[in-house]
Amino acid sequence: MSSESWAQKVNLLTADELNQRLSQGKDTVYIVNLWATWCQPCVKELPHFEKLQKKFAAEPLKVLLISLDFRSKLESEVKPFVTRMKLTNEVFLMNEKDQQSFIEKIDDDWTGTIPATLIVNAAKKHRQLITNELTYNELLYIYHINKQ
C-alpha cells in the first residue's frame, strides 16, 4: 500500500453523524478516541488503540480515531501525521464550528479536555467517557467490561 492511501482516509465527521453511527452499532463495542496532533499524551496513547483493534480484529470491536485539530490543518498536518504514524483505524476530523455544542453532544460531563475516550455498546445501552490517558492494559480492561 502506498503512503498516499493512508492519508486519503481522513474524512470529516460531525457529532451528530458520530452519534448516529454509534446508535446503529448493535452489539459492536465502539471505542472512540478523541485526540489531536498537538496533544502529546494523545499521540502517546494512539498506538494502544491500533494494537487493540488488531488483537480483536475477529470480534465486534470498532475503534474510531477522531481528531480535534483545526479544519484548516487537515491537509497540512493531520493527513501527514496519519501517514507517518501508519494508523490503520478509521480516522476522522471533527467537523464542527461550535465546540460548546459538540462537547455536550459527546458527553454532558465532558469539559473538552483530551485525550478522551468514548466507549459505546448500543445493544447494552452502555455509554461512558473516560478523560484519562490510558495504558494498553487499561484499554484492554475497558473493552472487556463493555463487551460483556
Place this chain on the structure above:
Amino acid sequence: MKRLIMIGMLLGMFQVIAQTKGYQPGSVVPNFSLKDVNNKPVSLNDYKTAKGYIVVFTCNTCPIAQAYEDRIIALHEQYAAKGFPVIAINPNDPEVSKGDSFKAMQERAASKKYPFAYLFDPGQIITKQFGAERTPHIYLLSKTIDGNQVAYIGAIDNDTENTNPDKKKYLDEAIQALLIGDSPKITLTKAVGCSVKYKK
C-alpha cells in the same frame, strides 16, 4: 481476572483525581501573589482600581493558547481601562513542558509585547486551587463586598480557529454584564484545550 480487577481499581482512582474540582461560579478567590516575567511579585490586591480580573491560564506551547493569544491581548487592551485587566498564569510544570520555562515565558512576553502580567506558578499551587484543567482556561472574577467572586469560567468564545463571524463571545458578554451591574447569563462553558502539564 485478578489483574483486571486491579487495573479497574487503578482506573477508578484516576477518575477521582480527574474530578477534583477547584473554583466554581460563585466561589470567592483569596488574594494570591506570583512573580511576573520581570521577577516582580503581582497580586490581585495590587490592582486598586480594578472592578474585577480576567484570570487566564495560558502558556507558550499549546497551539490552542497560541490561537487565542492575540484575542487575549485585545481583551486586556479593551477592558483593563474599564476595570478588568488580564492576569495570565502559566500553569504548566516547566520540567514536563520545557517550552513553558520561566525563561521561555520571558521571551514570549517580550516578543509578543504582552500588555498584561504573565505569571509563573511554582509548584502549580494556584493552578490547583483554581482547578484549571487546560490552556487557555478563563476565570472571570468580580470584586464584591464578599471578595473576588468567580463570575464566569470557561472559554473566550466558541470558535478557536477564529473563522466564524457569528461566534459566541462568552467572555465579552460576561464582562459586559458585570460592567452594567448584572450577573452573566452564561457562567460556565466548555472548550477543547491542551491539558495542564502537571509535575510527574
